[in-house]
Amino acid sequence: MRCPYCGSQDSQVKDSRPAEDGAAIRRRRVCPDCSGRFTTFERVQLRDLSVVKRSGRRVPFDRDKLARSVQTALRKRPVEGERVERMISGIVRxxxxxxEAEVSSNDIGLLVMEALRGFDDVAYVRFASVYRDFREAGDFGDILNELATRPTLPIEREDEE
Incomplete structure (x- = not known):
């Protein structure tokens, strides 16, 4: 594993343990060249997914991009990082x-909205405003009415005990 600090090709694993309810392995690493410490995660990837954008362009699925968009919606919200990781893992699963080898960006957005709906109402509205391309204040009223009338279906329900 390449060191993120100095770029050295060599690093040593100091500690490994299960993460995300056993869906990943968390490894603490140290670089022998610069002594930098960092953490990596290993996850099982069942298949290579491609995302079909609205324009028709195809790009490789990027779990980190999905996580960044969810984190943006959840910014400054009182949520546990572990619950967020379980939610993201549930969406990817x-x-x-x-x-299918290809999935539309629209389908991904719907899964994220479904997950956020059961997770945090404010994050749901934030994500919806970007995903549905809100243009005016009335759009927020529509989503708030939808939020008040739809039942909650959290995506992480299969992982919780």
């Missing part, structure tokens, strides 16, 4: 379980 559902995408991989479709059996």
């Amino acid at each position: 559902r995408l991989e379980q479709t059996g």
Whole structure:
């Protein structure tokens, strides 16, 4: 594993332990050249997914991009990082379980909205405002009415005990 500090090709694993309810392995590493310490995560990838954008362009699925957009919606919200990781893992697992090699960006957005709906109402509205491309204040009223009338279906429900 390449060191993020000095770029050295060599690093040593100091500690490994399960993370995300056993869905990943968390490794603490140290660089022998600069003594920098960092953490990596290993996850099982069932298949390579491609995302079909609205323009028709195809790009490789990027779990980190999904995580960044969810984190943006959850910014300054009182949520536990571990719950967020379980939610993101649940979304990725559902995408991989479709059996399709390509998934539309629209389908990903719908899964994220479904997950956020059961997770945090403010994050749901934030994400919806970007995903649905809100243009005026009335759009927020519509989503708030939808939020008040729709039942909650959290995506992480299969992981919780």
